[in-house]
Amino acid sequence: MDDKTTERAEPEPSYWMVRSTPNAPLRDLVPCEQDQIRDEFSAFYRGFLTHLASWLILHGWVSDADAYDVAQDTMRLAYERWPTIEHPRAWARRTASRLCVERLSRGEMLPVEDIEDRIPRKGDTCATAVSDTLQDFMAALQTLPPRQRQVLLWAYEEYEPAEIAAELKMTPEAVRSSLWKARRKIAKIMHGQDSDQ
Structure with missing residues (x-):
């Protein structure tokens, strides 16, 4: 299955969708649920962090370092909300885009210098x-x-x-x-x- 199909496929019934308190923080889950969520999230993190940062860099809004910082913040938020996220890649792209715009509007990141200086010749x-x-x-x-x-x-x-x-x-x-x-x-x-x- 390709990413798009996997990302938009109906979520398989899983341990976190059927428990009685679906929005409970991770610390309130039983240990086996915590381990399962940690394993799922770890695989997502390893497979998508660099892709997300690269995607942000291509937008040209932020420097490479800021893009990885935003991607890391996005992953932290994803981990906190992991049991409630149905389409992690779409959620991460949307959240990272929003974080970039918020940080730029607050002046927390410097806009990218002329892109021509950063593209390899x-x-x-x-x-x-x-x-x-x-x-x-x-x-x-x-x-x-x-x-x-x-x-x-x-x-x-x-x-x-x-x-x-x-x-x-x-x-x-x-x-x-x-x-x-x-x-x-x-x-x-x-x-x-x-x-x-």
């Missing part, structure tokens, strides 16, 4: 593992307005416009419009780079 030794196409895409992504970039990154995670609209509190029409504009601009930039070579 084709001749750099640090760029040997990164394909030229990915570098070009990352640079093109940063030319989009923030909302278009955000919508496009949700779409690249295989979310449908209606799902993106629900997650970002937009109308499906606004999502489709933003996606169309973002994809058109990215295609134009990427096509222009191909013709230059």
